[in-house]
Amino acid sequence: MSDLLKTDFAGIPFKNPVVLASGTCGFGREYNEIFNLEKLGGISSKGLTLRARAGNEGIRIWETASGIMNSVGLENPGVRGFIQNELDWINSLDLVNIVNLGGHSIEDYIEGTELLNEVRFDILELNISCPNVKAGGMNFGVKTEFAREVVRKIRSVCRHTLVVKLSPNAEDIVALARACEEEGADGISLINTFLAMAIDINKRKPVFENTYAGLSGPAIRPIALRMVNQVAKAVTIPVMGMGGITSWQDALEFIMAGAAVIQVGTGSFMDPKAAPAIADGLESWAASQGLGSIGEVRGIV
Amino acid sequence: MSDLLKTDFAGIPFKNPVVLASGTCGFGREYNEIFNLEKLGGISSKGLTLRARAGNEGIRIWETASGIMNSVGLENPGVRGFIQNELDWINSLDLVNIVNLGGHSIEDYIEGTELLNEVRFDILELNISCPNVKAGGMNFGVKTEFAREVVRKIRSVCRHTLVVKLSPNAEDIVALARACEEEGADGISLINTFLAMAIDINKRKPVFENTYAGLSGPAIRPIALRMVNQVAKAVTIPVMGMGGITSWQDALEFIMAGAAVIQVGTGSFMDPKAAPAIADGLESWAASQGLGSIGEVRGIV
């Protein structure tokens, strides 16, 4: 791989701007059996919470037109479990190690961040937006002022590069992104899943036990792209864009819209090698256009 | 057609709850050549503005994964043109005649409403949410307090049954719906299209001249359904639900989520007879379940 795709993100060098999205790739071990993970720029871990969680009951996945709804509910081994069993392995790989942290209360976020302060990785991706946790996890990502408060508190303790992951369910995603920047976030990633619903008409009940669940995939790509464009124009910190990216052409749209790095989630379910194929495709395109660096087309729209 | 599907909506009787959505069916003449429009409960006219508009330049339609983006920009003959050339014909049909009114300023809305006060039709559907009009049309539908102001002013002049059509781009769609109810709206319809974006990577430019355009179709159905459910639970006035409905099963999900009436937009492009097929399908289902009325399952989720 040439240098065409090298990307600096808030001082962290990515060999290419392609990252596996949180929650869709575990801690990378499984995909590493399918392709060499080091072909990618980075990986974002399954969303961690301070304590281990068993996740939600009932159906966790439902297909919709060009989308999927999930209600995993942050099943994860907890920050300590992650540090014990996964961290060293990910650190042994030559890629950017992004740790995704979710939470249900500011206290949990802070304690999780403090535990993570003690270990080495590249970026903390603060998920203030998981729609599958009933107990309020959502609210931090909806109202600008709640988001501001979490980011301020986490920033004051966090020793890592801090990226805040935004929810498309935010009331005003642009204002919220600006608040994150003001509070010292080093970058923004967006979008998490859309709050959505499905009903089983035979049972006359919601499909999901939590009634609502999170929609991702190509269906929502045009909305995600618009939000990435709006946010990238509004902040000066770099942006990681995601939402329905399945091909290098999709990825390029996000880059042209202003994303420095892109993440691939649902796309990996359609083709487990989607992410490395996107990196290859971007590189061929950049070469074919005679670019010196992919950065030349970033944000040109 | 039996009485199974009869639906009262804010005192207006619908023979069935299936309506063609604004902007996707002109003023009904073309679809009436394909099926008998009177098979439907109603039709919502192309969005009118006080004065005739030529609409937007450039590409107006773009396909996305299970969705379409449009940027028609309210091309319409104006309220007077509509009254002169279309109204009598629609009134001659046995169905609920819904007139959709858009606007760019409160003054225009008021003047349009006053002109419409002079003529006969069943429901005024106030579109406070068209994303394709640069000059602010959007804002009324985003912020609760702006919406409240328009609805208050229009309510004070409007002599027709007033339904307010909400945008999924609203900051807080539930609060906004409540504000509409408080200001005297007789019903709510939702959702209009999602603000979205597409980029032509070869031209390195947005596909649409206005950069953003409105996303509709099955792609956004799960989000629309969630919003309809939230709004239907939050207000006591009746709700018209729409967003990606293509089959009677989809329609039934919206009804179970709380919609009294449903509208079909993009679905008609997939099958021009989608709307009457939905009415037939709902009726067979209601009969097969031994219901006395479709109202028995409304809002049961």
Add this chain to the structure above:
Amino acid sequence: MAEILSNQRLSRDFYLMETAFPNTTGMGQFYMLRAWKEYPILSRPISAFDAGPDKVSFLYKTVGTGTEIFSRLRPGDEITLQGPLGNTFPEVSGSIAMVGGGVGIAPFNLAARRIKAASPESRIDLYLGFSDEAVLVDQFSAAADTVTVNVGGFITDEIDPSRYDYVFTCGPEIMMKVLFEKCRASGCGDKLYVSMENRMACGIGACLVCSCRTVHGNRKACKDGPVFRAAEVFGL
């Protein structure tokens, strides 16, 4: 629903598909074609290449999702046809040139045949421009008096519009504009009729996504067109 009678590959990306469908199609009219249920959303507008009482055939080029699905259909498969839709080329007689670029040649088989049938004394010269490989030249030759083929160049270079009473054209917008300028330059811009291939959704005049700006205000490409006087759409 119509049954596919044949679906033949003519070149790298041109196909000819014949379907069983009762119709009375005018020259220049099109159908909305759909060979899938949910994905993609929109049906695809394709001109009638030929049409008899119970058959319609289509000449199409694979450019994306929809046309690629068409190319995989086999005899016996079903396809949904909505149409015929739109207006027709004017039923004129005299000496007529028909200039097609790429798959824009499609309507001129039917157009040439129809005009010849109505006024056998008319003279029809076909100009067909291809980017890599000519197709169906024999078939077109049987329909017209002469056929001029250009591969890889500019078909508009081959024609002298002043020699004709009418010129019909269909193809890339840029080609049609060049031809219009050529006609205008030789003082006969009003002879030229164009078939506009705007993107469409409903195909029947209800949604206004296909609007053409014309000197007489907006017109719907699907219903008022696809055929317009060139001066109406390019004369602005």
Add this chain to the structure above:
Amino acid sequence: MAEILSNQRLSRDFYLMETAFPNTTGMGQFYMLRAWKEYPILSRPISAFDAGPDKVSFLYKTVGTGTEIFSRLRPGDEITLQGPLGNTFPEVSGSIAMVGGGVGIAPFNLAARRIKAASPESRIDLYLGFSDEAVLVDQFSAAADTVTVNVGGFITDEIDPSRYDYVFTCGPEIMMKVLFEKCRASGCGDKLYVSMENRMACGIGACLVCSCRTVHGNRKACKDGPVFRAAEVFGL
């Protein structure tokens, strides 16, 4: 990519599809199948019905979009197979019952053959429950010692679990639970192995949408399963 060798309709909604694919598939393992590009999003998990060094075949039932696309594939078409995935039934010997309900019978052709090949002295009784029409009974008969077929009733009524060293089952969750209760009642709940058909997205253990609650905490149906001791998943 694998080539379809045959794709045969067996009854109203059961199909047997044979594909050319090099593999070493264990009994009870499955593949993620995909015969489309973008729509629907997810690939479909289907158990191996039979597997040789360079062929895998699948017994499937058409229930929705994905399986209907499979049913339209013809010999020579291509399909994407990801796998083999998941764990296998335990390699046991002795007297073994295999109880399949509906298309849940699929894994037991391979399972019966593999166990017979490894320990020819083992006795295998197959119990196949169908809702409307029995299929492939000859093929199953060749793989096992006895085959008991039930159409339209409860296959779980036919079996006396206490007669067996092991019982394997796959089918609707309600059927598997009934069987587990039956085994437990006759004091042999620990003999029973179930294959769980949870909804899946990644199929490889990365996304956690297929989690099973077990007595040992969550397990991934796609990676730790699909085969579990029944007492682990139903014994809660």
